Amino acid sequence: MQNSDIIKIENLTKRFHMGEGDFTALRNINLAFGKGEFTGLVGPSGSGKTTLLNIIGSLDNPTEGKAIVLGNSVSELTHKQSAVLRNFHIGFIFQTYNLLSVYTVFDNVEFALLLQKHTVTERQKMVMEALDWVGLADKAKSKPAQLSGGECQRVSIARAMVKRPEIVLADEPSANLDAANSHHIIQTMKKLNRELNTTFIFATHDEKVMLYLDRIIHLKDGMVEKDELVPESKTKSHVSL
Amino acid sequence: MIKFLFKGILNDKSRSLLPAIVVGLGVALTVLLHGWITGALGDSIEMNASFNSGHVKVMSRAYARDDAQMPNDLALLGADPLVSKLKNDYPDLDWVRRIRFSGLIDFPDEKGETRAQGPVIGWAIDLFSPGSTEIVRFKLQGAILNGKLPSKPGEALITSDFASKFKVKPGDSFTLFGTTMDGGMAFRNFIVAGTVRFGSSVVDRGAVIADITDIRKALGMEDAAGEIPGYFKDGGYNDTKATALMNDFNKKYQADKDEYAPEMIRLRDQGGMAEYLDIANAMGAIMVFVFVMAMSIVLWNAGLLGGLRRYSEFGIRLALGEEKKHIYRTLLYEGLLIGTIGSVVGTLVGLSASYYLQVVGLDMGDMMQRSTLMMPTLVRTRITPAAFYIGFIPGVFSMVLGNALAGIAIYKRNTAQLFKELEV
Ligand SMILES: Nc1ncnc2c1ncn2[C@@H]1O[C@H](COP(=O)(O)OP(=O)(O)OP(=O)(O)O)[C@@H](O)[C@H]1O
Ligand SMILES: [Mg+2]
Numbered sequence: 001m002q003n004s005d006i007i008k009i010e011n012l013t014k015r016f017h018m019g020e021g022d023f024t025a026l027r028n029i030n031l032a033f034g035k036g037e038f039t040g041l042v043g044p045s046g047s048g049k050t051t052l053l054n055i056i057g058s059l060d061n062p063t064e065g066k067a068i069v070l071g072n073s074v075s076e077l078t079h080k081q082s083a084v085l086r087n088f089h090i091g092f093i094f095q096t097y098n099l100l101s102v103y104t105v106f107d108n109v110e111f112a113l114l115l116q117k118h119t120v121t122e123r124q125k126m127v128m129e130a131l132d133w134v135g136l137a138d139k140a141k142s143k144p145a146q147l148s149g150g151e152c153q154r155v156s157i158a159r160a161m162v163k164r165p166e167i168v169l170a171d172e173p174s175a176n177l178d179a180a181n182s183h184h185i186i187q188t189m190k191k192l193n194r195e196l197n198t199t200f201i202f203a204t205h206d207e208k209v210m211l212y213l214d215r216i217i218h219l220k221d222g223m224v225e226k227d228e229l230v231p232e233s234k235t236k237s238h239v240s241l
Numbered sequence: 242m243i244k245f246l247f248k249g250i251l252n253d254k255s256r257s258l259l260p261a262i263v264v265g266l267g268v269a270l271t272v273l274l275h276g277w278i279t280g281a282l283g284d285s286i287e288m289n290a291s292f293n294s295g296h297v298k299v300m301s302r303a304y305a306r307d308d309a310q311m312p313n314d315l316a317l318l319g320a321d322p323l324v325s326k327l328k329n330d331y332p333d334l335d336w337v338r339r340i341r342f343s344g345l346i347d348f349p350d351e352k353g354e355t356r357a358q359g360p361v362i363g364w365a366i367d368l369f370s371p372g373s374t375e376i377v378r379f380k381l382q383g384a385i386l387n388g389k390l391p392s393k394p395g396e397a398l399i400t401s402d403f404a405s406k407f408k409v410k411p412g413d414s415f416t417l418f419g420t421t422m423d424g425g426m427a428f429r430n431f432i433v434a435g436t437v438r439f440g441s442s443v444v445d446r447g448a449v450i451a452d453i454t455d456i457r458k459a460l461g462m463e464d465a466a467g468e469i470p471g472y473f474k475d476g477g478y479n480d481t482k483a484t485a486l487m488n489d490f491n492k493k494y495q496a497d498k499d500e501y502a503p504e505m506i507r508l509r510d511q512g513g514m515a516e517y518l519d520i521a522n523a524m525g526a527i528m529v530f531v532f533v534m535a536m537s538i539v540l541w542n543a544g545l546l547g548g549l550r551r552y553s554e555f556g557i558r559l560a561l562g563e564e565k566k567h568i569y570r571t572l573l574y575e576g577l578l579i580g581t582i583g584s585v586v587g588t589l590v591g592l593s594a595s596y597y598l599q600v601v602g603l604d605m606g607d608m609m610q611r612s613t614l615m616m617p618t619l620v621r622t623r624i625t626p627a628a629f630y631i632g633f634i635p636g637v638f639s640m641v642l643g644n645a646l647a648g649i650a651i652y653k654r655n656t657a658q659l660f661k662e663l664e665v
Contacts, residue, residue, distance in 0.1 A: 060657035087562025
């Protein structure tokens with residue numbers, strides 16, 4: 001597994017300054033994520049899930065230790081380099097979708113490609129393909145306000161996937177969705193994980209999501225409590241796809 | 242990317258509409274106000290130049306000291322050869338002879354006895370020589386209300402207020418009483434060829450326009466002229482050229498200590514004109530300055546509000562891997578786009594309004610009843626080339642500046658907080 005690790009977390013500690021004294025959100029974390037993993041960070045509220053995703057996503061820096069993402073040590077990247085890393089290699093999926101409301105579904109998905117300076121025809125092709133993956137090709141011209149929550153989240157999956165990143169970070173992607181929609185979007189992501197060999201890392205406490213994970217990392221009080229691989233037979237992945 | 246921004250501007254009215262309206266209004270007002278002031282000042286300066294000051298003016302030194310009194314006893318003698326010399330030395334200007342005078346006008350009844358009498362100021366100008374530029378300069382054709390231009394000696398024009406006050410019509414005769422060059426009493430009979438209205442109450446109150454040959458005879462001023470104004474043939478007054486000209490001319494007479502030696506002064510040197518010119522020149526800069534300041538502050542605030550509203554948008558874009566610098570730059574582009582749209586519309590509106598007021602004019606006669614300045618009562622805006630950019634450039638600039646100031650907030654944004662901020 002060593003060589004195919006695309007994310008390595010080494011002795012990582014994250015402290016936040018709080019009024020007087022510090023608050024330690026992550027303590028001495030050591031983790032590695034391989035290509036094509038479908039992994040969840042699971043744990044009670046405040047256990048540090050989002051904080052860890054933040055650091056992997058190069059949005060924040062570790063206080064101690066290292067986070068090495070695709071060979072880049074996050075704390076050593078400039079603002080520009082970490083922007084490039086996110087733009088080309090990391091997709092984000094948020095609990096609240098965070099689509100740009102004044103733009104169409106197509107425009108929202110296209111945005112990352114604009115930053116990457118693809119040509120119009122390339123963009124057209126890639127965006128429609130991504131919308132196809134999530135089954136929303138017919139909604140390309142709609143505005144987010146005209147979509148259901150589940151559809152919005154699928155648009156944001158398309159937005160994360162359109163650039164075919166190595167890594168997708170999803171923070172509570174199902175928290176605002178009902179059961180049917182939750183299953184639907186997780187299945188969509190699982191399918192893309194299979195087909196494109198994209199590494200997915202979730203932060204979640206949703207049991208429905210956990211059903212599909214093939215690795216579950218339990219966090220508690222900023223520490224890794226348990227890191228378990230879920231046997232293939234136990235995951236829902238093959239069942240419902 | 243520009244297209245992306247453009248879509249955002251079009252779809253998000255609150256991002257574009259208010260700033261565009263602010264810019265458009267500001268630009269339109271600037272263009273109109275600029276046209277208005279240029280028109281009012283310009284017409285006023287031009288009218289003064291035409292009637293009184295010339296672009297430059299040659300008089301005897303003694304006359305020049307007191308020229309508002311029109312002291313014709315101090316007039317230049319040998320004016321005709323002097324004009325020839327001026328024409329020869331300075332062919333870029335049109336040199337004309339004039340006598341300005343004051344006197345008494347007397348309208349007789351059928352029996353030849355005084356029916357009405359009043360004080361009058363007069364312009365003796367060249368009405369009859371072929372190629373005389375004075376008729377055009379005084380806009381006489383357009384000023385005629387009744388009758389026609391004088392066509393032979395002994396005919397004169399009187400202003401309309403005068404004509405209506407004394408119930409005079411073309412064809413009537415009158416006697417002009419004045420003072421000869423050497424202090425004697427002068428009078429001469431004229432026939433009213435026409436009545437005129439120049440649109441400046443100072444002149445229209447009571448003036449006579451007659452040919453200089455007639456007045457020379459009447460006032461015993463053969464070969465003399467009170468004033469020799471010169472006009473740049475290629476257009477308006479030019480301070481630099483006028484100054485050079487004046488210095489050159491006056492140098493020739495430096496050695497001559499005679500009170501009656503000719504002296505040249507500029508338009509700027511005459512009653513109140515310096516202020517006019519300075520205001521006219523500085524106005525563009527002043528207006529642009531005020532405009533940019535006011536607009537930028539408004540737009541800065543609009544930008545700050547927009548920035549608050551678009552907080553999560555910028556957050557998402559940062560998360561998706563857009564650099565802060567890039568977001569900031571797109572804000573500037575947005576400012577450029579909105580500023581350009583607002584400024585184009587504003588300039589068009591301002592130009593239309595200016596054009597309307599240029600054609601129709603606004604009668605300020607009631608407000609200028611008592612005015613002693615020579616200023617047309619019908620104020621017209623004037624569209625100069627500056628009107629096309631005086632609002633436009635500051636409009637775009639202030640919009641971009643507003644966004645540039647507001648956008649600084651982007652650099653203060655901490656990416657580590659993005660997930661948290663975007664979760665709510
Ligand atoms: N910027 C910050 N400043 C101070 N404390 C912070 C900051 N960010 C996170 N924390 C703290 O770190 C701890 C971990 O937060 P984190 O958001 O990672 O939890 P989480 O596991 O994602 O929780 P949840 O399930 O509620 O989203 C929390 O106690 C939180 O209050
Ligand atoms: Mg969280």
